Amino acid sequence: MAARRGVWSFAIAAVVLAAAFVATYVFFVRTYVGQIVDERAFVGASSQHDLVYRLTGMVLGNVPTVAIGGGVLLTLVIGLVTRRFRHLLVALATGGIAVIAAELAKHVFLERAATGATDLLGNSFPSGHATVAAAAAFAIFVVCPPRWRPLAAVLGGAFAVLTGVLLVIQQWHRPSDVVAAFMLVAACGCIGGIALLLWRVPEAVPPARTLPALWWIAGASAVASGIAFVIIFITVQNHGSHLQIAYAGGGAAILAVGSALAAAGNALFRRIS
Template structure:
């Protein structure tokens, strides 16, 4: 190949990612505000405490046969989540020989878990509203935060081609962990939902930093391969998420309309299904939103 051929050879073309920090900042503020609303609605009000406590009590008789394996899963959850996050960080750092993305992902993981513990122990309290319940605050759930933030680490380090799949699989892992803490009576539904929102806040902040500090991390493969999978995986999160939210609201309205007292709806488990639907719905909707937002922010790399 002569000099003229080298000069005329088509060089890779990159279209700069349409990174819009306003969308990430707005999403992060929205998630943070949703944490505050969740706390106020389910902890500071009598109605919220009643619904949350009813769901928790009905969970005692919902799935008694699954409690032992669920408990075993919860016992191993912290170590499993740390292993997942650490293994992915190590593998990606070695493969791509880049330290900055790993630092950002680990910082996101640490920020989510530290802030979750600070909120639960020092900033949120549980007032007495006349509902017979535990007198200490348990919102947000630490176990769920660990699981969801581990999934967030994998999501942030994944390339645009694989992020949609990671959003669906990681969202499912977080939802499973959150549902398990509820079914096994470790946490109320609102505790789990608040954890999802805390992790969502820091994932958006970490994602914004990742896209600004390492923009070359955020290009689709040559030819845009894999871009078509984003709507598919987003739909895999949107459909169960929205359906679960509809079921959650429907069960709650039916329970309150029939004026069921605390624990008196055990035959239909209305509050239980409402709480479980809320966990599944919020978890998957957040995963779908992350899949959509990060996908539209990725640039193209063509050959």
């Protein structure tokens, strides 16, 4: 009965995340107002100091290597040492599916509408780099024993959020691209959770600790992002205005979603051994 409730929890979460992904795409990629909000955050990030810009470029250039190479290696080491072979298979499969889905969505299925909000019409939604970072974090999280998962959730979430903010600073992606990547990985992670439950993985005794601090961070960041969104929304016709507010709001949105998904993921997986 407990396993059945767990399956339903993961299934509902996956549906909610999929709906949120679609809503994010429709608003920020297909509508004029959404593109303006996203574009102002994107342009506002360009005013960062040259040193910051150079450093972020160096860091982002190594994200695929660190996330794919280091993430896969660490996942394999933890999975093999702890003999959690089912977790290892689910972790690698889930990460791979998320990355493939992101690339297909960006290059095959989704298009950026020509609304007149910007001349940059190439679709960048969702971010491949953010997907890789979040997928690597999730893979390590899954193979960790329950007592270490809260720490893995915090560190992995921080790595993904930092990558996302740097992507905006470096002008590689808009905030919605990053947020959507997190949602995509989380939805795939829910499917991975269902797979573990159907595979009859034992229940964790005791369950993993919860992460209330992450919920507070997510809530405060969401409020800050919401205020910035309202300011940009009501001044949508004032082109080029409030760029720094938009940039701060976009960064806050990335932090809010990343923190909330890390906390929620830890809560959903806390009873899976």
